[in-house]
Amino acid sequence: MPDIPAETAASHGPRNSKDNKLLIILRNYGGFWIILPMFLVLIFLIVYPYFILIYGSFTDEPPRQLSFSFQALTLEKYRLIFASTQFWVALKNTLITSLGGMIFALIIGVWLAWLTARTDIIGKKIIGLAAIVPLFLPAFIGALAWSYLGSPRVGIINVFLREFGLPFTFNIYSLWGIMFVFGLYYTPYVYMFTSGSLNRMDPALEEASAIAGASNWQTTFRVTFPLILPAITSSAILVYILMCEVFAVPAILGQPAKLYFVPTVIYNWVRGAPPHDLNLASAMGILLIVVVSILLYIQSRILRKRSFVTVAGKGIRPKVVSLRWARIPCFITALLYLLVAVVLPYTVLIQSALRDYLYIPNVAAFFSSATMSLKNFQSVLNDSLFWTALWNTISMAVFVGIVGGGLYLIISYMIHKTKLPGRELLNYICILPIAVAGLVKGMAYLWAWISLPIGIYGTVWILILAYISRFTPQGLRAVSSSMVQIHPELEEASRISGCGVMGTIWKILFPLVKPGIFSAVTLVMLLCVRELSTSIFLYTSKSIVMTVLVYDLWESGQWGPVAVTALCLSLVLLGLVTLTRIVLKSELAGQK
C-alpha cells in the first residue's frame, strides 16, 4: 500500500513553518493525536452499537439498558443456532444464492464497465445509465416487481410466453430466480467500482502489452483486468455480503417456495410469533462477521504484495479497444440488461401505478386501458405524509452524502496514505457495519444511542448518524478505490516543489480522488434513500422517510400507491445522481 513517506518528504525542498510543525507532530507523537479523534468518532458510530449487539448475542435478555454484567454471559444462543437444522439449511441457501448472484453481478457489471470505459461501443451514455438505474429501486420493490413478472402462474413474462406458444415457464420463486434478481440489483455496485478504476487507469502497461504483440483481447484479460483486481474483488466481496444480509428479496421470492435464508430466519425471531428472541437474532446476525472475516482474509491474500497504482504523473487517456463488427452485438447485450433490469420492472410499476388493481391474465389485458386511472397518483400526492417523507429523504440523503463523504475521505486518507499508528484497525472497524445483518442493525442503533443523554432519539439526527455509520464500508470503499490508485510520485513531486502536506492534499490528492469522492457521495445518497431496515426502528411521523412509507403502504396491501411512491423514489434518486454528476462535471471542468 503506498504511504506518505514523512521522512522522505521532510528531506526535500523548502517548506513553510506550518507544514514543518505538522511533520514534527507526526514524527514525534507517531500521529497518535491525529488518529485519536477519528477513533473516538468511529467508536461512537460503529464500535459501540455493534459491541452492544455482540454483547446481546451472549445474554438471555436484550441489552436495552446501559448496564453490563459479565456474569450473565452465555453461549446458549449460539448453541441453539448451531443445533438447529433450520439454520444450516438457511445458511446453505444464503451462501449459495449469494454466490450465484455475485457471479452474475460480476459478469454483467465488469462487462458493462469495460464496454463503456474501454471500448468504442455506441450508446455509452445509455449503457452507463442503464447500469446504475436498478439502484434507483429499493430491493424489496424490485423483488415485488419481479414477483409480478416471474411468478409461475400469472407472471407477465409467463403470460407472454404462453401467448406466443413457447413451452417455457419462468419461475422467480426459486433459488435460481433469487440469484437472478440478486445479480440484476447488485450489478450497479460492480459497475460503479470497476468503471471508476478503468477510467482512471494509466494506459502505459496496456500500450506496452500492445507493443509486445498482444492482441486487444489478450491485453484486456492479461493486463487490464488484473490491474483492476482490487476494484473487482472489493465489489465482489461487497455485493456478496450485501446479498447475504438482504431480507426483502429472499422473503418475497423465497417464502412462497418455502426457501429459508438467514435474514428470513432472523426476521421470524424479531417479528414473527411471540415470544421473540432478539438475542438469538443478534447471535445469528453477527455470525455473518465470521463469513465476512473469511472473505476479507481471502481478499487480502489475493492482493498481498501487489501494487495496483495505476494513476501516475502522466496524462490519462485510457486506451480504447475497437470492437469493429462486434459493436452492435455488444450493444445488444447491454440493451438486454437494460430491458431486464430496468424496462421490465418499471413497466410493472407504471402499470400498477396507473391501474386500480393489477390482474393481467393475457397480453390483451396488458395493453388494455380499461382499468387505468390516475387515482393512485391523486391519493399519494394528496397525502401530507408523502411530502414529509419526500423532504426528509432528500434532505437527509444530501446531508449524509456530504458529511459522510467528507468523513470517509479523511478515513481513507489516513488508512491508505499515511503511516499513522492503528490505521489497519481503523480499516477493520469501518468494515464492521457491513458484516451484520440489516434487520438487527436497527436494533443495535436503538439499543446503543437511546440511553445517551444527547437528545437525538426521536429526531432526524439519530437516522443521520445511523446512516453515516451503516454506510461507512460502502462509502469508504468507493473513496479508497480511487485513493489506492494515486501514485506517491505525484505527492512527492508536489512536496519537492515546495508544497506542504495540507497543500499537497488540497492541490494534488483531492482533485485526483474527486471522482472517487463524488462516487462515494452518490453511492451513500442512493443507499440512504433506499434504506429501510434501520429506519423502521428509528423513525417517527416527523422523521419518516420514503422507504418506510412504501413499506407501510405495502403492508396494508396498497400496491398501486406503492408503485406510485416507488416511482417517485426513483425520480428522487435519478435527480440526486444527475445533480452530483452535474456538480462533478463542472468541478472537473473548473480544474481544467
Added chain:
Amino acid sequence: MLRTHLYKMMFVVLVGIFAFSLTAYAQQAKAEVKDEGVFIGKELIADKDTYLKALEEGGLQLYTAHTLSQEQKMINAFMSHFPKIKVVITRAGGATLHEKMLTEQAAGVLKADVVINSDLNYLDEFYNKKWLRKHIPPSDPLYPEKSKSVGYYYPTGASAIILAYHSTLVKKEDAPKDWIDLGNPKWKGKLGGQRLGGGAMWSMVCFIRSQIKEDVFKAWGDNHPIMYTSGGGLSNALISGEVVVTNIGLYAGYPDKYEKGAPIEMVYPQSGFPLYIPVIGLMEQGRNPNAAKLFINWYLSAEGQTLLSGLRGQFSLRDDVPPAPHLPPLKELNHWIPDPKLLLDTELRNKWIQEANKAFGWQ
C-alpha cells in the same frame, strides 16, 4: 383571451378555497363544548375538565401498529375537531413497536401517551407491568366484555378473518364455502396463506383449533399453500391470480379493492369466522394524559369508529357503528370473538403455531 382564462381559473381556485374552508369549519363545528363536556353530535367525548387540560397539554404521542397512512387520516379527523392538540405518530409493526417501547422504557425515554397494538399479548404485558393508566371512556358500555379489559384496553375495531377467491378464475359454485374446503385437492398449488406470526393469524389459529372439529391445517398443508409474509402480499397475489383461493384478513384492504372492481369475492364461512381485534390503551408514564384520554375517547366514539372501519375495511364492535362499505352488518354474521385467556396463552400459542407450520411444511 388568456386573461379571461386566468380570471376564470382564479375564480375557480377562490371558490374552491372558500368551499374547503366552509367544509373544514363545518367539520370543526361538530365538536361542541358544553358545561357537561365536549360532544360530537349527541355523544359525550370528554368532560370539560379533561378537555381544558388537554388543550393545555397541546399534544400527544401515539404509538401505533395500524398503518401510517390510515392512522394519519384518523389524526387529521381528530385534529379537525381539536386543532390545538397536535398528534405525533410512531408507527411500526406489532413486534417492532413493542420492542421499541420496551427499549424506550428501559432507557427512560418512552414518550407514548397512547398505544395501539395488533397483538393483545403486548398490551397485556404492559398491563401486567402496570404501564397502563386506568381510564374508562364514555363509550365503555357499548363494547362487549370479551373484547376489552375494563379501564385498560379497548378494541379499536374488528377485522374479519374469512375466505376469499379469485372471481374470474373460480366459478361461484366451485368456490370454497367453509374452512375445510380450502383443503379440497382441487386447490393444490393454488391455495394461498399468510405466514403465522402476528395477532391476526393467531386469532385464526385459535378459532380453527378451538371451534372446528376437522383437521383443517392438515388438509390445507396437503395442498402445499403458497405462504406470503404479509396480508398485503397475499392480497396482491390473490388479485393477480397467483393464488386463487385463500384465507384472508380484511385489514389488508379487501373491501377497498372490491369497490375498485378487483376480481375477488369474500366468503363468510358457514361454520363461523374469527375476529381479529387490535387494542388501544393509555400509557401510565405519558406526559399528556388528558389529551390522550380525549384522543382515546374520540377514537372509540361513533365518529372515530365509523372512520376507522372505512379506512381499514373492518367492523366496529359498537352496534351503532356501520361496517366498512360492502360489508354486511356484523350482527348478521356468525362471528367469533376470541376469548382473551386463549389469546394470551403463550404456551398454547407456541404449540399450535408450531403444529400449523409443520402441517404447512414449514420448519
